[in-house]
Amino acid sequence: MKTDKIELNQADRRLLFAIQRDASVSQADLAEKSGISASQVSRRLAQLKEDGVLKGIVGVLEPERAGLTCSAIIRVRLRDHAAANVKQFRDLVARMNEVTLCVMTTGETDYLMKIVARDLPHFQEIVQSKLLRCAAIAHMESSIVLEHLKDTTALPLDEA
Incomplete structure (x- = not known):
């Protein structure tokens, strides 16, 4: 691209x-x-x-109607920024279909992720079987999404 x-x-x-x-x-x-x-x-x-401006044309799904009723925001801090740790974390994220957003951030948190799961027990399973087993992660903190006030893929282009 x-x-x-x-x-x-x-x-x-x-x-x-x-x-x-x-x-x-x-x-x-x-x-x-x-x-x-x-x-x-x-x-x-x-x-x-x-030109790489248009990445693709996709259908936007309503998670709850598709049976995905739990969303969470997770803040991740790596053990350190050694190349091996960063690679291990990035490889994990690439393999996780439940991760719908993962961005590197400034400040105390290294990465911010959004995970979508069927329900709270499924979210717990994801955390325990995938995230907590990743040796590259030193600390993570999650917040369950209670309400989506705005969730869009649209970029703020001027209409005219």
């Missing part, structure tokens, strides 16, 4: 804004919303994907 910043024109921004809201709409609808022709929509989307 390319890492250089891509300059987006107004049509690109309107197109990306529209597909973030609902990517299942027709190309004609996307064309109308972005102010370009329907044939340009597919070319622009292909170019935005090639």
Whole structure:
């Protein structure tokens, strides 16, 4: 994936804004919303994907309706930042389908993770069988999510 910043024109921004809201709409609808022709929509989307701006077009699921009723935020501090510890932790995260977000942070916490589980016993099983067995982790602290006030994948692009 390319890492250089891509300059987006107004049509690109309107197109990306529209597909973030609902990517299942027709190309004609996307064309109308972005102010370009329907044939340009597919070319622009292909170019935005090639440029690395558009990672993919996916369906966004409602976790509870899909049987995943427990979410938790976990703060992780590694034993130290030796390459082997970092690799062990990153490899663990890559293998865990329950992790929906993991970011390296500044401050006392090295990583912040979001885990989604079927229920509280399933979350406990994940913690005990995976996270607590990782020798790279010195300390972890979890908070169960009680309510989602906002949970979006949409980036704050200007509509116009």
